[in-house]
Amino acid sequence: MQTSYVRKEGDMLKLPTDRPVRVGIVGGGQLARMMVLDAARLGLDLTVLAAERDEGSRGVIAVRDGDPNDPQDLQDLADSTDALTLDHELVPLEYWRAIESQGRVLHPGAETLQYTNKIVQRTAFAQAGLPVPPFSVVHTAKEIDGFASEHGWPLILKSPLGGYDGHGIMQVRSMDEANVMLEAAAGQPLLAEPHLPLRDEIAVLVCTSASGERVVYDPVRTIQENGMCAAVHVGEGVLDPAVASEASKIAQRTADLVGSVGILAVEFFVTKDGLTINEIAPRPHNSGHHTIDSCQTSQFENHLRAVVGWPLGSPAMTCKAAAMVNVIGTQAGDPTTRVGRALTTQAKVHVYDKTWRPGRKLGHVTAVANDIDTAEARAERAAQLLMYG
Ligand SMILES: Nc1ncnc2c1ncn2[C@@H]1O[C@H](COP(=O)(O)OP(=O)(O)O)[C@@H](O)[C@H]1O
Ligand SMILES: [Mg+2]
Incomplete structure (x- = not known):
């Protein structure tokens, strides 16, 4: 966990003094849902723009129906809010750039968003001397x-x-x-x-405020199955401290390069030759869901604070170890019907209000403990109960 200050000039949102700050979120999935839950506590006035009926945020906010790929819907969202941010980065870059050119506050901005193109990203990172495969x-x-x-x-x-x-x-x-x-x-x-022989995968979340303040969450191990994040482990004994510290430094250089404001997730590969950057995501990320239950300030709260230029909260862990396991849809049907059983494991249960479909991310569980093995066992058990009963 680190805190630093990287002054960004001319990028402060002029906060309204006569009403709550209004933030528009493009996309209404589980990331928007978890931002809404934190925003309510902070008194931020959120508007979520989403097209699909069953996206995760509908259960916690009256979603504005619209298409994140439609320039007019995006413009209307920008016109009715003070700042925009993203639940997913699939919004067309040219629309984002057009709105930004009107002097609107967008985090991530178009400069950052362009790097979500994996070819642009990889080429630019290689040119900048960042380690890439x-x-x-x-x-x-x-x-x-x-x-x-x-x-x-x-x-x-x-x-x-x-x-x-x-x-x-x-x-x-x-x-x-x-x-x-x-x-x-x-x-x-x-x-x-x-196809790289991976020893490990690591992710680092860097949160940079529009005011220039920056915090970095402890690097985590991500466990992928079929190209999808299955679980995340963090805390004492999880990663080699030298590798974690190097990943943290590279992640901050990456955040500087892409001009990040808000959360930037940097995913790494670990091979016998060391660390390389796999890819980035300029928004809250699956590798940071554990922060809700294991850190002083969640990635969702810090992302929102960063977007409106408020002081950031400490990313320090409040426990020695934490394990997060995603709850994926199985043939056993809707996991929300089994929440009661899963709560016997001491894991925290998060379900997303999404229509059950096999293979779909429907929730996650996080368990904290004094050691990672205990946290992992609790979280795995809770996820199994939710997924299979
Ligand atoms: N070159 C590679 N060698 C080995 N495994 C890879 C490689 N590229 C991707 N993977 C695996 O697939 C996962 C998803 O790939 P990624 O590029 O991160 O796609 P996505 O955008 O779907 O997250 C990675 O986390 C890793 O487990
Ligand atoms: Mg990935």
Whole structure:
């Protein structure tokens, strides 16, 4: 946990003095839901813009129906609020830029949002000397073949935009399999990477306020299954302190490079050669859900404080270890019907009010303890009860 100050000039929101500060959130999933819960306590006046009927924020706020991909809906949201932020980064960059050019307060801003394109991001990070895995931007079968002859099969091919939870990335073992992805890309470039032998995956959340203040959460271990985050471990004994400290430093350099305000999540790969940056997300992140129950200030509260330029809260842990496990939809049906049983485990249960569907993230649980093994056992048990009964 660290705190520092990186003065950002001319970027302060002029806070209204005669009414609550109004913040617009683009997208209404579970990240918006968890921001709403904290915002209510802080007296922020939130408006959530969402298209889908069953997104997670509907249970806690009267959502404004609209399309985050529609320029007029975005403009209306900007016109009726003091600052805008995101639940997801799939909003078209040109619309975001157009609104920002009117002098509106947007965090992340367009400069930061452009890096959510995985090709832009990887290329810029490599140029800036940040550690990244070997990669190539490929358009043709010949280029993929060339990359494979250098690095060997299998390769990972990634769409530059719109990916999440492993959607938009594909492991390919041959040119035949690569051609499927190439055809789907319809002429758009792809990011090619070797399939790396990962020892570990780490994530670091950096929160930078519009006022320039910055806090950094303790680095966490993320455990991925099928390209989706399954669990997060944090606290004493979880990570090698030297690796954690290096990840924290690189994450802060990354936040500086992309001009981040609000939470920036930096995902790392750990291989035998050390740390490389996998990707970033300029918003609250699944790797930080544990902060609600294990830290003095949650990532959602600090993100909102940062967006409106309020002082940040301490990211220090209030326990020695914490484990978070995602609750994914299974054939056993809606996990909310099993919350009572899961509460016997001492884990904190968070359900998102989303329609049950197999494979969909429907909630998470966090357990805290004096050691990570106990926290992990409690959280795993709670998640199993919710997912399978
Ligand atoms: N080059 C790679 N080598 C090995 N595993 C990878 C590679 N790229 C991605 N993965 C695995 O897939 C997960 C999701 O990939 P990522 O690029 O983060 O996509 P998403 O945008 O869906 O999160 C990673 O967390 C990692 O577990
Ligand atoms: Mg990822």
